[in-house]
Amino acid sequence: MVFIPSGDGSVSLKRYTLIMPVVSVGNVGQLTVDLIISTLALPRVGYIHSDCLLPVVGNNPYATTSENSMDMCVSSEVYASADRKLAVLQIRSPIVQGKHRSFRQQLLSWIKESEFSKVVVLSSSYAYHRVDQQLIGTPLRYLATPALQIIVGDKFQTLKWKELERVAAFPGISEVEAEISIPGGGITKSLYHNSCTEGIPLAVLLIFCSEGDNIPDAFNLLNFLNEWMELKEKPSDQHGVTQAQWKIPSSWRLLFGSGIPPALF
Amino acid sequence: MHLRKINIQWSPESRTSTESTTEQRLPCSTFLIAVGQNAVGFLNSFVQCSGSWEIIGAVTLWNERVKGTDTINQQFPTDTSCLLYRLTSNPMILTCHCNCYVAEDQLFQWTEKVFGNIQKRNLNVIVLSSCSVTEYKTPRSTSNISVPFLRALKTSAFQETPHCVLLEQPNVLSGLPAAVLSYCQVKQIPAVLYHCYSDVTTIDSLTIEGFRPVLACKGLSSFVKDTSRSAEILKQLVDMNKIQSNLYT
Numbered sequence: 001m002v003f004i005p006s007g008d009g010s011v012s013l014k015r016y017t018l019i020m021p022v023v024s025v026g027n028v029g030q031l032t033v034d035l036i037i038s039t040l041a042l043p044r045v046g047y048i049h050s051d052c053l054l055p056v057v058g059n060n061p062y063a064t065t066s067e068n069s070m071d072m073c074v075s076s077e078v079y080a081s082a083d084r085k086l087a088v089l090q091i092r093s094p095i096v097q098g099k100h101r102s103f104r105q106q107l108l109s110w111i112k113e114s115e116f117s118k119v120v121v122l123s124s125s126y127a128y129h130r131v132d133q134q135l136i137g138t139p140l141r142y143l144a145t146p147a148l149q150i151i152v153g154d155k156f157q158t159l160k161w162k163e164l165e166r167v168a169a170f171p172g173i174s175e176v177e178a179e180i181s182i183p184g185g186g187i188t189k190s191l192y193h194n195s196c197t198e199g200i201p202l203a204v205l206l207i208f209c210s211e212g213d214n215i216p217d218a219f220n221l222l223n224f225l226n227e228w229m230e231l232k233e234k235p236s237d238q239h240g241v242t243q244a245q246w247k248i249p250s251s252w253r254l255l256f257g258s259g260i261p262p263a264l265f
Numbered sequence: 266m267h268l269r270k271i272n273i274q275w276s277p278e279s280r281t282s283t284e285s286t287t288e289q290r291l292p293c294s295t296f297l298i299a300v301g302q303n304a305v306g307f308l309n310s311f312v313q314c315s316g317s318w319e320i321i322g323a324v325t326l327w328n329e330r331v332k333g334t335d336t337i338n339q340q341f342p343t344d345t346s347c348l349l350y351r352l353t354s355n356p357m358i359l360t361c362h363c364n365c366y367v368a369e370d371q372l373f374q375w376t377e378k379v380f381g382n383i384q385k386r387n388l389n390v391i392v393l394s395s396c397s398v399t400e401y402k403t404p405r406s407t408s409n410i411s412v413p414f415l416r417a418l419k420t421s422a423f424q425e426t427p428h429c430v431l432l433e434q435p436n437v438l439s440g441l442p443a444a445v446l447s448y449c450q451v452k453q454i455p456a457v458l459y460h461c462y463s464d465v466t467t468i469d470s471l472t473i474e475g476f477r478p479v480l481a482c483k484g485l486s487s488f489v490k491d492t493s494r495s496a497e498i499l500k501q502l503v504d505m506n507k508i509q510s511n512l513y514t
Contacts, residue, residue, distance in 0.1 A: 047450070049447075049451045055439060055440075056437050057418060057439075057442075057450075057458075058432065058436060058438065059431060060434070061434065063434060069431075070431055071421065072418060072421060074446075074447040096369055097369070099370070250434055252435070253404075253435055257402065258402050259404050259406045259407075262406065263408070
């Protein structure tokens with residue numbers, strides 16, 4: 001995997017915070033990243049050119065005017081803001097079959113090379129795979145590597161966030177051995193484990209959901225992330241609305257297909 | 266894994282010309298890549314009808330859907346997927362006829378291999394492809410749109426105005442055309458894709474004619490002068506691919 005700057009000259013992302021999705025159930029991570037890029041109007045700084053991702057091309061997904069709608073986009077791009085020290089990776093296509101391990105390794109080596117201050121992975125997991133203790137309450141969970149825990153301290157405890165529960169590795173046989181389980185989460189679990197062993201400060205924020213209209217899940221996950229990262233201020237709480245206003249990108253139109261033939265009725 | 270490797274085999278004539286250049290790469294000003302039967306049919310009938318063309322090489326690959334029975338030219342092995350042609354009067358103009366399926370895991374390799382053999386300086390790429398109109402997203406119903414129609418997608422380095430409407434959001438394209446365009450975008454090569462949406466996915470004369478606006482391109486209009494023989498070639502092409510059955514006719 002190669003990071004290729006989109007303009008002339010090199011791009012330094014040193015000490016930036018990286019937010020990235022993992023292709024997982026309902027594509028919630030990717031939808032959330034779309035909302036971040038579109039709301040903060042982040043400019044593109046480069047591409048990820050990898051043999052592990054399927055190619056896909058289209059016109060600017062965050063077009064606001066007819067002029068900027070002609071900007072071509074590819075399957076994986078990096079957006080960044082120098083003021084915020086924020087880099088956002090968007091992945092628009094699935095990983096080529098059999099190349100998951102290779103993609104993970106490429107991703108980790110790019111993260112290490114770029115010297116990000118921390119990495120936030122947005123992911124999701126099958127709601128129907130939840131164990132008993134996960135059924136009640138919020139569907140949002142977090143995981144933090146030891147290197148990240150040093151940076152954030154007790155921030156997640158003060159936010160009253162719930163850490164992803166370890167579940168029995170062999171349910172019904174032995175309840176002693178517990179492990180992290182993220183079904184439907186793609187490379188989330190392996191990425192987390194690799195980051196733990198390699199000392200990368202990485203947090204996983206995930207939501208339990210099912211396939212369908214996952215837009216509400218994306219908003220949910222983004223508001224969860226916003227509690228910690230404060231990407232956008234919440235409006236003053238006068239009418240009971242305490243959530244930040246996010247901007248839906250133009251490419252979300254026709255998410256459920258084309259118009260219906262009128263002859264049908 | 267070596268089975269899925271993509272190879273390029275060069276004809277003896279092309280080899281001598283690449284050796285003369287320092288970079289060992291083919292010099293090229295216009296590179297036309299046709300993906301699928303209809304795009305290849307367009308090149309055969311409308312572009313290659315003028316001037317004489319020579320085969321300079323072949324891209325060979327293997328995957329589950331390549332039958333390996335194509336023997337247009339005995340010079341190249343039977344698993345040939347794409348043939349590379351060169352205009353004899355202007356060797357800077359190359360075409361690639363890609364008729365076979367390139368598997369998902371081979372797309373990246375395909376672009377690296379093919380473009381690895383072509384000089385990047387002053388290179389312009391034109392990609393032609395087609396797909397079913399059912400894949401087109403529009404607020405109206407797709408059943409009310411008259412087909413075939415063209416849409417264009419261009420890389421940032423491409424400065425001209427394309428000869429048809431640009432692909433609207435949220436439409437996206439995948440497969441080999443997407444792989445070529447992604448490669449050109451990241452390497453800052455001027456490239457434009459003309460994609461034909463049609464209601465017929467097999468070889469079809471109307472769909473092939475749908476690519477006609479492409480002839481106005483600067484890269485093409487310089488050498489495509491005479492299209493008087495096109496209709497005849499097109500008829501031959503379509504007849505050749507007709508189902509040989511008289512049961513219902």
